[in-house]
Amino acid sequence: MDLTVRGAVKRFGAVTALAGVDLDVAEGELLTILGPSGSGKTTLLKVVAGFEVPDEGSVQLGSVDVTLAPPRARDVGMVFQNYALFPHLTVAQNVAFPLEMRRVPKAERQSRVAEALALVELSGYEARLPRQLSGGQQQRVALARSIVFNPRLLLLDEPFGALDRKLREAMQLEVRRLQRRLKLTTLFITHDQEEALILSDRIAVMNAGRLEQVGTPSEVYARPATRFVADFVGESNLFDGIAGPDATAEVPGLGRLFLAAQAGTPGARVTLLLRPEALRIGGAADPLANRAAGQVVETVFLGLSVKLRIQPEGGPELLVRLPLRPSEPPPALEGEIVTVGFAPEDVHVIRQA
Amino acid sequence: MSSARREAGLLPARPDPARARERVLVGLALPALLLLGVVFVWPLLRLLSMSVADGSLAQFEKATLDELYVAVLWDSMEIAALVTVICLALAYPVAAWLVQAGRIGFLLGMFFLLLPFWTSVLVRTYAWMVLLGRNGVVNRTLRDWGWIEFPLPLLHNLTGVLIGIVHVMLPYMVFPIYAALLRIDPDLQRAAEGLGAPAWRSFLRIILPLSLPGVFAGCALVFVITLGFFITPALLGGGHVMMIAMLIEQQVREFLDWPFAAALATVLLAATLVIYAALSRLTGGQGHAAR
Amino acid sequence: MTSIRMTRRAALAAGLGAAALPAPAFAQSAPAKPDRIVVNASGGAMANLFRRTYNAEFERRHGIRVVDTSPVDFGKLRAMVESGNVEWTVTELGGQDFVRAKQMNLLEPLDLSILDLSRYPEAVRDTHVFPSSVYSTVLAYRTDVFRDGNHPKGWAEFWDVRRFPGPRSLRNHPVDNLEFALLADGVPMDKLYPIDIDRALRKLTEIRPHVSVWWTTGQQPAQLLVDREVVLASGWNGRFYELAQRGAPVAVEWQGGSAKQNAFGIPRGTRHAHWANQFLQVMTEPRLQAVYATELAYPGLHPDTPNFVTDAVKPHLPTTPANLEKQFWLGVDWWTENGQRAQEAWNRWMLRR
Numbered sequence: 001m002d003l004t005v006r007g008a009v010k011r012f013g014a015v016t017a018l019a020g021v022d023l024d025v026a027e028g029e030l031l032t033i034l035g036p037s038g039s040g041k042t043t044l045l046k047v048v049a050g051f052e053v054p055d056e057g058s059v060q061l062g063s064v065d066v067t068l069a070p071p072r073a074r075d076v077g078m079v080f081q082n083y084a085l086f087p088h089l090t091v092a093q094n095v096a097f098p099l100e101m102r103r104v105p106k107a108e109r110q111s112r113v114a115e116a117l118a119l120v121e122l123s124g125y126e127a128r129l130p131r132q133l134s135g136g137q138q139q140r141v142a143l144a145r146s147i148v149f150n151p152r153l154l155l156l157d158e159p160f161g162a163l164d165r166k167l168r169e170a171m172q173l174e175v176r177r178l179q180r181r182l183k184l185t186t187l188f189i190t191h192d193q194e195e196a197l198i199l200s201d202r203i204a205v206m207n208a209g210r211l212e213q214v215g216t217p218s219e220v221y222a223r224p225a226t227r228f229v230a231d232f233v234g235e236s237n238l239f240d241g242i243a244g245p246d247a248t249a250e251v252p253g254l255g256r257l258f259l260a261a262q263a264g265t266p267g268a269r270v271t272l273l274l275r276p277e278a279l280r281i282g283g284a285a286d287p288l289a290n291r292a293a294g295q296v297v298e299t300v301f302l303g304l305s306v307k308l309r310i311q312p313e314g315g316p317e318l319l320v321r322l323p324l325r326p327s328e329p330p331p332a333l334e335g336e337i338v339t340v341g342f343a344p345e346d347v348h349v350i351r352q353a
Numbered sequence: 354m355s356s357a358r359r360e361a362g363l364l365p366a367r368p369d370p371a372r373a374r375e376r377v378l379v380g381l382a383l384p385a386l387l388l389l390g391v392v393f394v395w396p397l398l399r400l401l402s403m404s405v406a407d408g409s410l411a412q413f414e415k416a417t418l419d420e421l422y423v424a425v426l427w428d429s430m431e432i433a434a435l436v437t438v439i440c441l442a443l444a445y446p447v448a449a450w451l452v453q454a455g456r457i458g459f460l461l462g463m464f465f466l467l468l469p470f471w472t473s474v475l476v477r478t479y480a481w482m483v484l485l486g487r488n489g490v491v492n493r494t495l496r497d498w499g500w501i502e503f504p505l506p507l508l509h510n511l512t513g514v515l516i517g518i519v520h521v522m523l524p525y526m527v528f529p530i531y532a533a534l535l536r537i538d539p540d541l542q543r544a545a546e547g548l549g550a551p552a553w554r555s556f557l558r559i560i561l562p563l564s565l566p567g568v569f570a571g572c573a574l575v576f577v578i579t580l581g582f583f584i585t586p587a588l589l590g591g592g593h594v595m596m597i598a599m600l601i602e603q604q605v606r607e608f609l610d611w612p613f614a615a616a617l618a619t620v621l622l623a624a625t626l627v628i629y630a631a632l633s634r635l636t637g638g639q640g641h642a643a644r
Numbered sequence: 645m646t647s648i649r650m651t652r653r654a655a656l657a658a659g660l661g662a663a664a665l666p667a668p669a670f671a672q673s674a675p676a677k678p679d680r681i682v683v684n685a686s687g688g689a690m691a692n693l694f695r696r697t698y699n700a701e702f703e704r705r706h707g708i709r710v711v712d713t714s715p716v717d718f719g720k721l722r723a724m725v726e727s728g729n730v731e732w733t734v735t736e737l738g739g740q741d742f743v744r745a746k747q748m749n750l751l752e753p754l755d756l757s758i759l760d761l762s763r764y765p766e767a768v769r770d771t772h773v774f775p776s777s778v779y780s781t782v783l784a785y786r787t788d789v790f791r792d793g794n795h796p797k798g799w800a801e802f803w804d805v806r807r808f809p810g811p812r813s814l815r816n817h818p819v820d821n822l823e824f825a826l827l828a829d830g831v832p833m834d835k836l837y838p839i840d841i842d843r844a845l846r847k848l849t850e851i852r853p854h855v856s857v858w859w860t861t862g863q864q865p866a867q868l869l870v871d872r873e874v875v876l877a878s879g880w881n882g883r884f885y886e887l888a889q890r891g892a893p894v895a896v897e898w899q900g901g902s903a904k905q906n907a908f909g910i911p912r913g914t915r916h917a918h919w920a921n922q923f924l925q926v927m928t929e930p931r932l933q934a935v936y937a938t939e940l941a942y943p944g945l946h947p948d949t950p951n952f953v954t955d956a957v958k959p960h961l962p963t964t965p966a967n968l969e970k971q972f973w974l975g976v977d978w979w980t981e982n983g984q985r986a987q988e989a990w991n992r993w994m995l996r997r
Binding site: 479483488489508509587588592605606608 | 717718719722744816855856857858859860861864867871872873983984987988991992994995
């Protein structure tokens, strides 16, 4: 393991920012800490970077315990939310800074700076000052500066927040490519679940100072471990119900649902997750084991898909997402009564603690 | 649609909000500018005209060539420079501390910094005389502790003058530096540390250059204001320190020789401007970049 | 021209007063009473004493309030008179300024039909300047350092650092000091003027290493003696008198003292010249002068004043005959003529290291 965090606890007065975090990041892996603001992800980042010392627990880089080491002794490259470029230094001087601090000889420094700038496609910008660059360019400089000294670990603290959507997507892919190419062990912090799903090898979902689940994007999306993860990552239909016999569950308002496997001892309380794209309506719903009739309350056109809110009588509202081809008419109109159905395999059961 | 039509001149021009805002701001600044014109620029012009009132440059000749006035002007500059350097050395750490101090620490620091402004110059100066004299509090204490055998010459010499002036001038140095440090993104310090800089190197390479505009503003303020001191050097210098403002005051109050006083003041002003320009050229590039 | 305009304005003011408020027949000779007059003098202890003596008496006699302002400022007097906006009814004239004030035509002539100076010594009577009191710059010493009458008696002995060792203080100003130096150098009191500036400065060079403080304000020499910063000092007799009254071990040697008069005048163009003269008339009152002398040791010049002073106070007054014969009168005319030249020479000498 390249980064190992064990039992990290950090309190600020009465507030517990980290309530015992264990985390392993493998060499060359990009792991994303995903969580809402206030979940403790920034504190975790600071503990890893060395800006905060945990009250309990340890941080290890490779085989070295760095829990108490100052930031400069950790060999960690970090890209800050606002890039934190030194405004009075040129692009080249910014990128050369970590090499200068490591007393790399001047000639080598120059060639490595040129190399790093070439990697982020900013050759020729050496003499500019940060304020003469666009936001995306500034971000590339920050990236070049944090990788030029071949750090053990790269930390990215919500680096795309300030960019507009198109630029953000381009930068995300660029960072991903660069990270793969250089095999950089990377810890990425974001509150944007979409970004996390696109970029990560693995995602650690954080809530209230704890990691709720660590897994690949598809695991986290398809098989969330907790209700919080299910709700925070992607769109979802979540029902509370009671496990029944023979792979069924009883949900108030929806009746008995058929599941792919036994949800638990009959009578246990369970939460059922149904992703919107797993639902079908009309004829497509007929062969499915679970069906209900409901009224279309709202349709939202999304280009590649259409989102419907369907209200079964006496039951919970259902969110449905259907693929859409440009030539096709809308699958249902608002006010229409339709059949809505889903397969037992598409119901994910979250056991309640 | 409507914007295209407006560009084509089909719609009446709407007032540009940015321009309107600028006009309001200028309007708001106008009273202050007028006041400055009346209480500063106008007297300055009168001062200049007074110094050449007899149609000759004789007053200037005396003010710039007479070795007495040249020597005192030079001494004054030296003292002002010394005060500036001492203030800088003392003020920078104070400003750096204030930036990261908590609420209580900040208020306490402000209180002590502003304390000299709440007392009159005479009271303040006499207080220093009580403290610094041969039998003053400082010397008595040091003698009681056995640190010294003979009283240190702290008063009625340059040391006393420097102490007295630095005391009042310190806030003028602290506040601009404090403001400059406050403007620096704390992430820059973290970034520097994270990239491998020990504290002293991140200070020298990042924080210090970025705070230079504040340092320069503080130095300029302290230097210029110090040049105008006359009560403090007269009392704490015991007659052994002469500053140009003391001579100007003598000409104004005692001999009513306003033309010569005006010439001296003009020379002082010119010398100050030259030094100011030189200083700002020296640090100007850095200051602008750090804006 | 100006004086005509002034009289016209005064007449106008009087006329307006008369029109607005028909004057009773018995007050015909005195102009209308203003509700107040402004007396400008040195502030501090002197202002308090003024309020208790002259101001109170004037208010009692005439029913006009006296407002006191400070400080004494020759430049302001000149500016007031020249701008025609005279705020002061009566003002003190500092140092030797009264000669110049008269020369520069800044003063109203005294109205000797109101102000009775007939019993004042001929030598101090003037057409424009009222001699309010006498003070003297004298030699003061610490009585615990120089005991049993074994103190410097005159300036020659002040200069004798072998017989009378210890740090000294003199005023940072040529007035008095040039005279003291000449006396120390053996010039008789009646041959001081015209002053040989070079000779005086040469003599001052001898004592210079032993002068640790060149004082600026009148309070300084007294404080320096009390704090033992110096053991000998020149200074104004009233300040040392005050110390002695408080029991400080400080006494005065009258030999070689430099006596001079304090002066009051009426700024030209003042609105209430009549009441200004009335105020000065109150200041001639021997009883009040005696109170003033007893408190500050600055006696007025009315010949009857000593009759109202106790014998304990008399040795402390510069005008007591035994004291007066040891002192010289400062050559005000010489200083008016040569002050700026002497000051410049003094500055040059001070600057020489």
